[in-house]
Amino acid sequence: MVQEKGTISIHTENIFPIIKKFLYSDHEIFLRELVSNAVDATQKMRRLAALGKYNAELGDTTIQVSVDEAAKTITISDRGIGMTAEEVKKYINQIAFSGATEFMEQFKEARDANEIIGRFGLGFYSAFMVADKVEIQTLSYQEGAEPARWVCDGSTEFELTEGSRTERGTDIVLYLNTDNEEFLDRSRLQQILDKYAKFMPVPIQFGTRNSTEEDGTDEEGEPKYKTVEVPNIINNTNPIWTKAPTELSDEDYLNFYRELYPLSDDPLFWIHLNVDYPFNLTGVLYFPKLKNDFEVQRNKIKLFSRQVFITDEVKDIVPEFLMLLHGVIDSPDIPLNVSRSFLQADSNVKKINSYITRKVADKLLELFRKDRKAFEEKWNDIGLFVKYGALSDDKFWEKGKDFVLLNNTKSEYYTLDEYNAKVKDFQTDKDGRLVYLYTNDAERQDSYIQAANKRDYDVLLMNSPIDTHFTQHLESKLEKTSFKRVDADILDKLIVKENAQQHQLSDDEKSKVKDIFQKAIANEHMQVEVEALSDAELPVTITMEEWMRRMKDMARLGGGGMQFYGSLPDSYKVAVNGNHKLISRILSAPEEEGTRLARQAFDLALLSQGMLKGADLTAFVERSVNLI
Numbered sequence: 181m182v183q184e185k186g187t188i189s190i191h192t193e194n195i196f197p198i199i200k201k202f203l204y205s206d207h208e209i210f211l212r213e214l215v216s217n218a219v220d221a222t223q224k225m226r227r228l229a230a231l232g233k234y235n236a237e238l239g240d241t242t243i244q245v246s247v248d249e250a251a252k253t254i255t256i257s258d259r260g261i262g263m264t265a266e267e268v269k270k271y272i273n274q275i276a277f278s279g280a281t282e283f284m285e286q287f288k289e290a291r292d293a294n295e296i297i298g299r300f301g302l303g304f305y306s307a308f309m310v311a312d313k314v315e316i317q318t319l320s321y322q323e324g325a326e327p328a329r330w331v332c333d334g335s336t337e338f339e340l341t342e343g344s345r346t347e348r349g350t351d352i353v354l355y356l357n358t359d360n361e362e363f364l365d366r367s368r369l370q371q372i373l374d375k376y377a378k379f380m381p382v383p384i385q386f387g388t389r390n391s392t393e394e395d396g397t398d399e400e401g402e403p404k405y406k407t408v409e410v411p412n413i414i415n416n417t418n419p420i421w422t423k424a425p426t427e428l429s430d431e432d433y434l435n436f437y438r439e440l441y442p443l444s445d446d447p448l449f450w451i452h453l454n455v456d457y458p459f460n461l462t463g464v465l466y467f468p469k470l471k472n473d474f475e476v477q478r479n480k481i482k483l484f485s486r487q488v489f490i491t492d493e494v495k496d497i498v499p500e501f502l503m504l505l506h507g508v509i510d511s512p513d514i515p516l517n518v519s520r521s522f523l524q525a526d527s528n529v530k531k532i533n534s535y536i537t538r539k540v541a542d543k544l545l546e547l548f549r550k551d552r553k554a555f556e557e558k559w560n561d562i563g564l565f566v567k568y569g570a571l572s573d574d575k576f577w578e579k580g581k582d583f584v585l586l587n588n589t590k591s592e593y594y595t596l597d598e599y600n601a602k603v604k605d606f607q608t609d610k611d612g613r614l615v616y617l618y619t620n621d622a623e624r625q626d627s628y629i630q631a632a633n634k635r636d637y638d639v640l641l642m643n644s645p646i647d648t649h650f651t652q653h654l655e656s657k658l659e660k661t662s663f664k665r666v667d668a669d670i671l672d673k674l675i676v677k678e679n680a681q682q683h684q685l686s687d688d689e690k691s692k693v694k695d696i697f698q699k700a701i702a703n704e705h706m707q708v709e710v711e712a713l714s715d716a717e718l719p720v721t722i723t724m725e726e727w728m729r730r731m732k733d734m735a736r737l738g739g740g741g742m743q744f745y746g747s748l749p750d751s752y753k754v755a756v757n758g759n760h761k762l763i764s765r766i767l768s769a770p771e772e773e774g775t776r777l778a779r780q781a782f783d784l785a786l787l788s789q790g791m792l793k794g795a796d797l798t799a800f801v802e803r804s805v806n807l808i
């Protein structure tokens with residue numbers, strides 16, 4: 181047997197202090213690395229057996245993770261292919277180092293452990309982040325192989341001697357250093373295994389757990405139970421994304437979702453991803469029911485590489501607008517261990533990104549066509565994705581424009597084409613422009629909506645935060661169409677028709693009415709205009725110009741360069757209906773009485789918009805009491 185002491189072949193200085201110090205923040209991934217090495221070795225073994233290259237018993241290939249608090253060790257044992265002493269020298273001692281110098285240069289630039297570990301095949305050496313000493317006991321599957329033992333105390337010196345393993349496979353024993361004794365805690369280890377190994381493809385046992393089992397019946401014939409100790413298998417080796425969609429029922433998808441996100445409501449629907457060319461990708465993406473605050477729902481997609489959990493930061497791989505989705509993506513083709521900027525430029529990542537976008541669009545179109553009603557019911561939740569997608573991705577918009585829905589204040593849903601057909605006869609102005617009226621608060625703007633409906637105008641409901649941007653997007657895509665909020669002006673001005681109402685007031689009277697109102701209102705941010713409306717309309721209407729309001733909305737949403745508008749005081753237009761009979765009464769009344777009536781009419785308009793507050797409200801109530 182080889183009895184050997186030697187120096188690990190990295191010709192620059194000692195690598196371990198670097199690993200220990202530099203990789204400090206990600207200590208826990210040592211377990212991911214060692215367990216996935218054990219998984220790899222086991223899978224290689226199974227493959228050899230399947231190919232008939234190994235004819236002895238495979239035995240139980242469950243990987244064992246165990247902890248010995250007294251000895252302060254963690255052991256990872258597998259029944260994989262094992263290593264001969266020669267292989268230990270080749271694979272472990274040489275640290276997969278094609279270029280140690282290159283490593284020494286590049287480690288300075290790397291930002292996290294993943295980067296170094298992956299790029300230089302240092303998985304095994306991540307053990308030294310937490311251990312002072314690491315021991316390998318291994319026996320190769322090859323006939324006549326002898327067991328080997330390798331020990332290294334974190335210096336560049338190692339010892340390779342005869343080992344004690346009698347069964348094929350490998351034990352990796354970590355002697356934890358004092359700084360990392362937290363990893364002796366069983367619940368901490370369980371948590372790390374849950375995070376990284378929950379779906380690894382080979383069973384992994386971490387000690388035992390108690391389970392209740394039926395144990396005959398008692399005297400009354402009731403079933404009895406007993407507690408038994410069972411192996412604590414921490415993983416599900418066949419998660420649904422590794423199966424074909426045809427093998428799976430809705431219940432399977434829902435159960436998997438509940439397993440991933442135990443406290444969430446059931447998802448709306450899901451998409452099973454499965455491609456093998458030009459890249460490999462499998463996964464299941466779920467559309468969640470949205471909570472109000474969609475920010476907190478981010479980072480819910482888990483990224484795996486061959487069933488090994490990598491990260492839940494999938495930015496760059498999943499299109500931004502789909503970050504609200506939940507689920508898993510598994511791809512060996514995503515370069516997991518390189519820097520962010522590289523990831524963005526990687527052509528596979530780009531392809532994956534557009535593949536996912538296309539699949540999501542196809543799925544939505546399919547749902548829309550298959551069951552329009554169900555689609556409409558889900559629109560509240562889906563709409564946000566679709567609008568976000570339409571805004572951020574032209575390819576998505578190309579498909580999305582066929583199933584994007586507009587809903588109106590009567591809870592009716594229309595596609596863009598349908599809506600165009602519905603309103604075109606009534607809402608085209610004298611210049612041939614189509615005006616889509618909308619409200620963002622149907623309750624507050626009720627009087628405007630009713631007035632619009634009276635004229636057979638339709639009012640869309642646009643009340644999600646994204647609608648400010650989405651209406652602008654539609655204006656840029658739809659031909660000769662503009663959106664106007666129903667309270668942005670009086671209706672005659674929102675949709676200007678040829679046959680406008682005629683003024684019944686003379687110019688003199690108009691300016692007198694204007695003065696009376698201006699004085700009664702006494703507020704520089706309220707601009708009075710006297711308009712000619714039908715006498716069936718309200719005497720006073722308060723509006724905020726569409727353009728100004730949009731600028732303010734944008735400023736509120738944090739749009740770039742819009743802060744200026746946000747800081748402007750609100751400025752309103754007060755449209756006085758010169759044709760209303762109240763106005764002739766005001767004109768003919770004594771001055772004081774006229775002012776009082778004007779103020780009352782103005783307050784009523786404020787009231788209908790929920791804008792009448794404080795001292796003004798009190799004064800209004802008093803005045804009203806006096807009037808009756």
Ligand SMILES: Nc1ncnc2c1ncn2[C@@H]1O[C@H](COP(=O)(O)OP(=O)(O)OP(=O)(O)O)[C@@H](O)[C@H]1O
Nearest residue numbers: 217218221260262271297298301302303304305350
């Ligand atoms: N449990 C094990 N059983 C058999 N061989 C092993 C085991 N652990 C490590 N090895 C061998 O040592 C090599 C080096 O392992 P290491 O984790 O450093 O790199 P890697 O697994 O090749 O790459 P990476 O972990 O970065 O993906 C492996 O390729 C494998 O040949």
